[in-house]
Amino acid sequence: MSGTTPIVIRNAGVLDVHAGTYSTADVVSVDGKIRSVAADADAPTDARVIDGSGKFVIPGLIDAHVHVVASSADFRSLTWTPASYVYAQTAKIMGEMLRRGFTTVRDLSGADFGLALAQKEGLLEGPKLHFCGKALSQTGGHGDMRLPGEDHDPNGRGCCGIGRVADGVDAVRAAARDELRKGAHHVKIMASGGVSSPTDRIDSTQYSMEEMRAAVEEAEAANRYVAAHAYTARAINRALEAGVRSIEHGNLLDEESLRLFLEKDAFLVPTLVTYWALKEEGKEFGLSEEMWNKVDTVLTTGLEAIAWAHEAGVKMAFGSDLLGGMHRHQNEQFRLLGKVQPAIDAIRSATTTAAQLLEREGEIGVVAPGADADMLVLDADPLADVSVLADISEHLDYLIQDGKVVAT
Template identity: 55%
Template structure:
């Protein structure tokens, strides 16, 4: 698999507009470097590298707003003991697989650093565009504190490939956020509640004090970035939103107040429903510790109801998968799960235009339009008719183009 020579034109393309739910008559998409320069019929210049879509649907590349590219195993506590070179090689493999599934942009929610982002940008290996935040911030005993109850020593070196870093007190949170932002991080992630993969916290716990959360929000805002918050319960979600968190990850147990705050704050919800189904079925096989397996049911069955509630009130919802280890090949199955309560257009928006707005790249990602990155999927069928078809990317996707370069 490689990103081949650049494409200058895509001809006979029926361009999909997700926002208007329309498909054009066969036309030409002209590409200049990494970006689309024109959409419309015109003569193809001699000697240009042209790709004939043969009347197929041409859609914007997909965006997954919650991945973990370093999570080569579901046992996140072991990541810090691995060689960063080994995990970097694993990340290259995992990211290449994401690109082949049509995800031309991904947002890492804990672990990835500037090096991986730069490597993807420079096309050192086939990979989506990577928006990174560095290490997620966790309190002692929080969702990114991977020590078991009998372990007291903690490695706090920023260079080790842990998914997060433990910091207590507003000053420590502020410094950790600044360290991530210093490297060019696109966002700061904090743990607002307990979670499944951590060994010692409860899913229904709240984490960090108000002052600590405010410190992270202030630092991100000062750098013109934003905070995403891991949270399950309404109590933790609402508290984070009230204190300025812009993106809520998971949110399986939200309530009416959560919806009201999401709308008032113009914030985003990033459900990750497929990961709970796969953790239930495959978690033990792929290294999820027994203590974490016992917590899956706390969130598994509520997620679809939360998605339905948010959809009914027009909350901004972005696509996320959050899969770990050997479960990552199921990334595209999130489409079928969401289609149980959302229309095909609503699901597609979550993986294109809404996700692009979340990443603060509206008009550059998630659309096929002049000025946007030439991240394109050549599809065998119209996903507006049945978005679940994208759950089988091998059959749904004919070709992938990222930044004007064809993936082979």
């Protein structure tokens, strides 16, 4: 980011996320990249100096499962909402995400090339955006928002839905290729039922093995990967066998799932905070009574699944999956994670592990030379108490993205 004023953070406790330890150092960023992390580091004479004494510097956070266009928990409403209004809501959502410390996010359906470009060019303030475009769904699957009595074309109504229906191997290939053509960083498939779709059961499996493998083949041909929405063990295991890189949610996993995660070197992205928030507030933000009643099924087993996966050594990335006015609870996920794993592992899930999932190891999620200068300067130690990140508005002194101070 040429032209950005250099920054030096002096005498701060800098977190090495890999090691799980702090060192007292100066952090120097130039042109949006971290130049050095060292004691008494040299810095450009025109650098902005931040006194880091007694402060804690950690990498900018990464949320690996968001929906930045989801201004309502009712995904159906997006199919007839004007694009201009969706954009205005999205700009607000993304700006607030950034100020919660998330400098990069992975969108799991809804965001597109235009939003990512607007953020990159500085037209839109928010996290850097990895997007899939629209998720691929079978007819009657988690991306098909038609009610039982509706027979219109599921892909031909409105601008801003989160899914596209593609049935059969050839149609799945074509849909995956089309999303990749439009710049997708990954392809998302719906491999099971879900809460926010009107006609499927949570315990259903979706897509044949051949259809899922077709999506994986197309993504891999483009040097991309597939993320799969899946709740039950049966759905999770089928998707892992088909070669997907990440399982989204995964609340009802079993021992076979854990074995497959390790064998396939795949990632789990648990999104427990969204079920907590949906139970608390979902009706207020557009969730129907029927959908609200589904939440308990996936909420009650969520923490247990995370604990099992952590104990087994499964790679887990931070994900929130919040909708509508519930986005404000994004950081609450840290408090939930802290119940079943050490603080450093919760932090890794939102930094180094998430960066690995996004295939950007060493570029984001670390405070190290050569990485993007995305950093949080905190007044308290999140290793000692992960609720520092859950209550981030009380502890964030400086938010730095691409070497620019965004907020103080």
